[in-house]
Amino acid sequence: MKTVRFLALAIGGIMLTSCSQNPVQHLLVGSAATDSTTGSLRLYAFDAETAETQLVCENKEVNNPTFFCLSSDGKRLYSVGEEPQERTPSANLFALDAEAGTLRLVQSQATNGASPCFITFSPDSTAIYTANYMGGSITRFPLSSDGRLGDSEVTAFQGHGLIPDRQEQSHPHAVYFTPAGNVLVNDLGCDCTRILSQAPSNSPKGESHNGAEYSSPLGGIRGGLLQYKPG
Numbered sequence: 001m002k003t004v005r006f007l008a009l010a011i012g013g014i015m016l017t018s019c020s021q022n023p024v025q026h027l028l029v030g031s032a033a034t035d036s037t038t039g040s041l042r043l044y045a046f047d048a049e050t051a052e053t054q055l056v057c058e059n060k061e062v063n064n065p066t067f068f069c070l071s072s073d074g075k076r077l078y079s080v081g082e083e084p085q086e087r088t089p090s091a092n093l094f095a096l097d098a099e100a101g102t103l104r105l106v107q108s109q110a111t112n113g114a115s116p117c118f119i120t121f122s123p124d125s126t127a128i129y130t131a132n133y134m135g136g137s138i139t140r141f142p143l144s145s146d147g148r149l150g151d152s153e154v155t156a157f158q159g160h161g162l163i164p165d166r167q168e169q170s171h172p173h174a175v176y177f178t179p180a181g182n183v184l185v186n187d188l189g190c191d192c193t194r195i196l197s198q199a200p201s202n203s204p205k206g207e208s209h210n211g212a213e214y215s216s217p218l219g220g221i222r223g224g225l226l227q228y229k230p231g
Contacts, residue, residue, distance in 0.1 A: 023049040026056070026098040032064040032082060039064040041079060041094070043103055056101040062092045062108065067118050071125070074098065076147045078128050080116040081108070089116050091130050091141055093149055109149045113137040113156075118174040129175040131185065136170035138185055159190040162231040167191070193226040 027044040040060040044053050068079035074096065081090035093107040113135025120129055128141045128149060136157050142150035161167025171189035178184065183196040 023047055027053065028068070028070075028077070028096075030065045030068050030079060032066045039066070041065045041068070041077070041103060043096075043098065043101065057103055059094065059103045059105060061105040062090065063087070065092070067116075069120050069128075070096070071121075071147065077103070078119055078121075078149075080111075080119045080130055082115055082117055084134065085114040089114050089132065089135070091116065091119060091128060091139070091149055091152075093147060107148055109141060109152060111135070111139040112152050112154050113139050118172075120175055123177050123181075129183075131172040131175050133171050133173065136172065136189070138172055138175055138183075155196070157185075157187065157190070157194065159187075159192075161189055161191050167231075191228045191230055193228075195224045195226065 025046045025048055027046045029042045029044065030039075031042070032039040038060060040058050041062070042058045043056045045056050046053050062079060062081045064082040065079040066082045068077055070077055077094040077096045079092045079094065081088075081092055083089040089111045090108045091111055092105060092109075095104045095106050096102070111130050111132055113130070113132025115132060115134035116130040116139070117133045118131040121127070122129065122140075126143055128143060130139045130141075132139060135154075138155050140153040140155070142153075144150060157170035157172065159170050167189045169189050170187050172194075173186045173188055176184045181197065185194040185196065186192075187194055
């Protein structure tokens with residue numbers, strides 16, 4: 001049996017490498033289109049000795065799959081559909097078989113937050129999170145035992161910065177996790193990193209910090225801010 005490992009190349013690209021002597025590896029690339037109606041996920045065969053790249057398959061079922069993440073076994077790929085609210089921004093599950101050269105859309109769920117630009121697993125791989133740039137929010141999707149996306153749970157943020165054309169609202173860029181279990185959200189629109197924790201609480205309403213309030217259905221999130229220089 002082949003052992004497959006994953007090497008992250010850059011945002012929107014991951015290389016799948018085999019531990020066998022075969023120099024041909026697999027390369028996954030996400031993309032967007034300038035007209036915001038297409039873009040695709042592509043699987044390439046990459047020869048590490050000659051640097052030649054050949055397209056194996058392409059999936060265009062999701063518009064603007066600009067960011068994605070892979071399950072540890074390499075069989076499930078989760079991608080955003082970076083769309084405005086009127087075009088139903090989404091989180092999507094694909095079935096990937098790199099050796100057979102297939103990438104099949106299994107499920108799509110609305111993020112209920114516009115322009116999701118980042119997607120990642122929770123540390124225990126029981127949920128998927130998206131950062132919704134134009135939605136001013138993050139979305140959590142619990143995962144079933146077969147990896148399907150459950151109902152969306154949205155945490156919305158409020159606030160703005162000094163630059164009118166770029167900081168008119170909250171603009172989350174990514175979601176990360178600390179060893180202590182905190183959720184970190186970097187927010188371009190409010191010049192801050194938000195620190196959220198799933199602390200026990202009787203209220204689903206988040207606390208207010210320096211005018212940047214948020215609400216959440218994730219079991220009573222409380223949090224704080226790392227505030228940066230305005231602008």
